[in-house]
Amino acid sequence: MTICQFFLQGRCRFGERCWNEHPGAWGAGGGRQQQPSGSNRRGWNATSQRYSSVIQPSSFSKSTPWGGSREQEKPSFGSFDSGDSANRNRGFGLSQNPFATSPTSDEQKDEKKFLEGIVKDMEVWESSGQWMFSAYSPMKKKPSISGFTDISPEELRLEYHNFLTSNNLQSYLNSIQQLKNQWRNRVNELKTLNTSTKIALLSDIKDGINQATPTFGFGSRQTATFGSPVIVSLPNIQAGFPVNNSMGDNAQNSSFTTSSGFATAPTGSPSVFGNIPAFGAVPSTSPAITTSTPAPGFGKPEITSAASFSFKTPAASGFGSAGFSGFPAPMAAGPVGVPGAPAFGNSSSVAGFGSPGSHSHTPFSKSFSDTHDGHSSTSTSVPVSNGSTTTGNELFTPKHQLTAEELRQFQSKKFTLGKIPLKPPPVELLNI
Amino acid sequence: MSLFGTTSGFGTGGTSMFGSTTTDNHNPMKDIEVTSSPDDSIGCLSFSPPTLPGNFLIAGSWANDVRCWEVQDSGQTIPKAQQMHTGPVLDVCWSDDGSKVFTASCDKTAKMWDLNSNQAIQIAQHDAPVKTIHWIKAPNYSCVMTGSWDKTLKFWDTRSSNPMMVLQLPERCYCADMIYPMAVVATAERGLIVYQLENQPSEFRRIESPLKHQHRCVAIFKDKQNKPTGFALGSIEGRVAIHYINPPNPAKDNFTFKCHRSNGTNTSAPQDIYAVNGIAFHPVHGTLATVGSDGRFSFWDKDARTKLKTSEQLDQPISACCFNHNGNIFAYASSYDWSKGHEFYNPQKKNYIFLRNAAEELKPRNKK
Numbered sequence: 124m125t126i127c128q129f130f131l132q133g134r135c136r137f138g139e140r141c142w143n144e145h146p147g148a149w150g151a152g153g154g155r156q157q158q159p160s161g162s163n164r165r166g167w168n169a170t171s172q173r174y175s176s177v178i179q180p181s182s183f184s185k186s187t188p189w190g191g192s193r194e195q196e197k198p199s200f201g202s203f204d205s206g207d208s209a210n211r212n213r214g215f216g217l218s219q220n221p222f223a224t225s226p227t228s229d230e231q232k233d234e235k236k237f238l239e240g241i242v243k244d245m246e247v248w249e250s251s252g253q254w255m256f257s258a259y260s261p262m263k264k265k266p267s268i269s270g271f272t273d274i275s276p277e278e279l280r281l282e283y284h285n286f287l288t289s290n291n292l293q294s295y296l297n298s299i300q301q302l303k304n305q306w307r308n309r310v311n312e313l314k315t316l317n318t319s320t321k322i323a324l325l326s327d328i329k330d331g332i333n334q335a336t337p338t339f340g341f342g343s344r345q346t347a348t349f350g351s352p353v354i355v356s357l358p359n360i361q362a363g364f365p366v367n368n369s370m371g372d373n374a375q376n377s378s379f380t381t382s383s384g385f386a387t388a389p390t391g392s393p394s395v396f397g398n399i400p401a402f403g404a405v406p407s408t409s410p411a412i413t414t415s416t417p418a419p420g421f422g423k424p425e426i427t428s429a430a431s432f433s434f435k436t437p438a439a440s441g442f443g444s445a446g447f448s449g450f451p452a453p454m455a456a457g458p459v460g461v462p463g464a465p466a467f468g469n470s471s472s473v474a475g476f477g478s479p480g481s482h483s484h485t486p487f488s489k490s491f492s493d494t495h496d497g498h499s500s501t502s503t504s505v506p507v508s509n510g511s512t513t514t515g516n517e518l519f520t521p522k523h524q525l526t527a528e529e530l531r532q533f534q535s536k537k538f539t540l541g542k543i544p545l546k547p548p549p550v551e552l553l554n555i
Numbered sequence: 556m557s558l559f560g561t562t563s564g565f566g567t568g569g570t571s572m573f574g575s576t577t578t579d580n581h582n583p584m585k586d587i588e589v590t591s592s593p594d595d596s597i598g599c600l601s602f603s604p605p606t607l608p609g610n611f612l613i614a615g616s617w618a619n620d621v622r623c624w625e626v627q628d629s630g631q632t633i634p635k636a637q638q639m640h641t642g643p644v645l646d647v648c649w650s651d652d653g654s655k656v657f658t659a660s661c662d663k664t665a666k667m668w669d670l671n672s673n674q675a676i677q678i679a680q681h682d683a684p685v686k687t688i689h690w691i692k693a694p695n696y697s698c699v700m701t702g703s704w705d706k707t708l709k710f711w712d713t714r715s716s717n718p719m720m721v722l723q724l725p726e727r728c729y730c731a732d733m734i735y736p737m738a739v740v741a742t743a744e745r746g747l748i749v750y751q752l753e754n755q756p757s758e759f760r761r762i763e764s765p766l767k768h769q770h771r772c773v774a775i776f777k778d779k780q781n782k783p784t785g786f787a788l789g790s791i792e793g794r795v796a797i798h799y800i801n802p803p804n805p806a807k808d809n810f811t812f813k814c815h816r817s818n819g820t821n822t823s824a825p826q827d828i829y830a831v832n833g834i835a836f837h838p839v840h841g842t843l844a845t846v847g848s849d850g851r852f853s854f855w856d857k858d859a860r861t862k863l864k865t866s867e868q869l870d871q872p873i874s875a876c877c878f879n880h881n882g883n884i885f886a887y888a889s890s891y892d893w894s895k896g897h898e899f900y901n902p903q904k905k906n907y908i909f910l911r912n913a914a915e916e917l918k919p920r921n922k923k
Contacts, residue, residue, distance in 0.1 A: 263764065
């Protein structure tokens, strides 16, 4: 087969469907049985075929490989293979493609449908009285949309009981209220869908995979988005669990052949039984991974510190728009571990991080300090002192020194702009 | 202020749904009520395996206790014993020989309860509440599998305080099921992983969630040859996904269906959507039961893709369900599942476990 020139440039619109060879793309990509789905798929095929200068026989359009991935509510479309490849393809083919920003009419229609689906789902969610603290994805097999925290009723109930026993019900109520407000805001945001939300959403879905790949361009990427009104892409990694992990058939080795420190991590994952060594290396190159769920084996010790955080302290400043005063300790601690640590002022020496984590701080602290001029985080070069595992006196704020708002900020998935704490996070919340 | 808008509250001071003062609908199905039911919400139910003569029911509750009843064929339930944890009990399971019960609790430990001696010892330790516990009996090993909110899946030889194996999960474990040689774990953030347990537990596949919302419960089903072949996954959005591991035709064989929703005035009007709290497969017929936050249970035939029966609405959510080993008894627990937050929690409200004869109602629709 001929090598696809567009693929080499990173802009093949057919992705997996392409009849030309995509060198080193998806190992499991070939030979999948795909089901024909809506006509919009075929329409898109036809259009894009005209766009490309490659002549493809018309019989190609009969087999629509996208399957049910873009279909809205066909209940029987459980083909996770097709969904998976669809995700990957879109990420691959459209990420750097100018085509993506100026789509054809069919592409626009798809997006419109997709966005309409989201609006509809939001309306249903609001009116149905269903559980609000749930991850959400607009279509099955897509990564979850950011901005929704996933909390199970049991976790919430446990927090309630814990607060009851510590006589601190008010802070529980406050945090619930805050969580609810955030949910409501997010739902409204998705219902009204102004341009920036749309862009964020579409990138959530399309770049679900790409977020993993940018060689910890994640660091810089995060810098860029942090200051912007667009939702921080960081949690998408977590949310994008199904996508980021090599899904579908046993392809546990990540098929992201892009070489990023991150992509290497999942390959190590199958062998993670009980040993963490693969991950020791990861954080040093990819600080953001500390939160990313696809990087399993993130280290039990770290999880310990994160999970041991107890909700008891009234200070609950959430970590970003999710702001849910952190019951799911690991989850909350995740993002905290990344940006929170040194960047937010007052920290002098990074204690208690251990060697992997320490590397991660330096790039972050720099990038964060750069973006946050309002903060007194002048400690751009955080002297990383490895090894000490005690709760750092200057590096981490003990919980009781944090206000409720700050603790909540740290404990949620993302910082809320305007509420980002100036103090470093408590060590218990860190999840490296 | 109601957490969830206009839906009618459940535990609000005993206002009967059906308006009658003489009958309260805590048992509209007129099923057998288990005596001495727990004082707080029941999180998990489990019947004894076939190796034990008779039927014994174990229930773990948010009152930190695990209770055991003997269920006689007459329907009489005799409380037998009880053990305590220091935190709410989230999951229970039996060993294959029926001599031990394993309990998982919010106190981050799991215990092994020897029923003969009525002693319970700790066999597992996590860094966060233990959400699921299963006993694995493989030809070459036996162990306890615990899934926790600390994002790990640990395997324990009950004799050692160190786990035999630790597998990392992408997120907090929300539910799991195990039928040798397959285990399924559903995690937060819509994570879904299948494990194969032959030789030693290892990750078999990570699956993209067929559901759009939070995973709540999962149950494995078997094929005609009695081998585990797929699972049913329930979410908080009143939907269950039936998923086969290696189907001949994934797009056709895998499907989702809606359940535990109110009808509303008509199908296009907003309906109330309730979480699916538990799924259980009938051990003989292969049909499944789902229980939801709406206080109903439903029986379904997944092969015929039809609903077999839906119950009347109880006044409380149904938080757990279980079949006994031969499928004659269907047990379900009526207690508050926190689906509407703390505002609807009424500690005074009585919690029930009901037993229903399941031999007839769960027969599959089409018999070949």
